[in-house]
Amino acid sequence: MILTILLYSISAALAEVIGGALVLSKKRWPARVQEYLLALSAGFLLSLVFVELVPQALKGVSAEGPLLMLAGYAVIHFFEHTVVGHLHFGEETHHEVMVSRVASVSTFLGLFVHAFFDGFTIAVGMQFNFTLGLLVFFAVLLHKVPEGLTIASVMLSAQCKRSTAMAASVSVGVATLLGALAALALGGVSERVVGLAFAFSAGVATYVGASDLIPEINHSRNRVIPLLVFAGMLLFYCGKHLLEGW
Numbered sequence: 001m002i003l004t005i006l007l008y009s010i011s012a013a014l015a016e017v018i019g020g021a022l023v024l025s026k027k028r029w030p031a032r033v034q035e036y037l038l039a040l041s042a043g044f045l046l047s048l049v050f051v052e053l054v055p056q057a058l059k060g061v062s063a064e065g066p067l068l069m070l071a072g073y074a075v076i077h078f079f080e081h082t083v084v085g086h087l088h089f090g091e092e093t094h095h096e097v098m099v100s101r102v103a104s105v106s107t108f109l110g111l112f113v114h115a116f117f118d119g120f121t122i123a124v125g126m127q128f129n130f131t132l133g134l135l136v137f138f139a140v141l142l143h144k145v146p147e148g149l150t151i152a153s154v155m156l157s158a159q160c161k162r163s164t165a166m167a168a169s170v171s172v173g174v175a176t177l178l179g180a181l182a183a184l185a186l187g188g189v190s191e192r193v194v195g196l197a198f199a200f201s202a203g204v205a206t207y208v209g210a211s212d213l214i215p216e217i218n219h220s221r222n223r224v225i226p227l228l229v230f231a232g233m234l235l236f237y238c239g240k241h242l243l244e245g246w
Helices: 002-024 031-060 065-082 101-128 130-157 162-185 191-219 224-244
Strands: none
Touching (some): 002 101, 002 130, 002 162, 031 065, 031 130, 031 191, 031 224, 065 101, 065 191, 101 162, 101 191, 130 162, 130 224, 191 224
């Protein structure tokens, strides 16, 4: 099981690196494809939060659950928007938009923290219930490539070296693996540990889905994009039932 969890976590981390490599390869990344991924990810991620993470969190730690959800939401808000001022998953992919070095570091820290909890939740989920862990993995994987695009683009827009931009993408990918290793280091997960982890992760995922991804989707002039949020929700529902039928 440990090897399986590590392989899934490495796959998620590699998706982050691929996103950064696409920016640095000078190949034009189709904005529409990125929007499609963000929309599907938002719908899938929010479904995961409300259908799986919140119920499991409240079951494991009913009293502390809501407070930890709020804490998870607040942590990501602090790193992504309080320190940096603003962070959008789409805007920074335009290289003509310059950002300060301070903003680039803050963005990196925000995405690093977010990626750490991505990996942590994947590992905890798979240890507790492999099907649930797979759903978490797919939710994470859908937004990893756009996330890698974002951090590499932010670094280039801050006039950092190309090697620094690539190192930032790799580091955020490594953060995903570190989160998984941290969860594995806990050993066997009790229902209480699962509840604590899922509560905090639910807050993190709610922020990413509702405060990061949905606003970017709403800015799109392509009216198909908002519909893909519902497709992401449907994808979650179908995936959940297919996995449970194994």
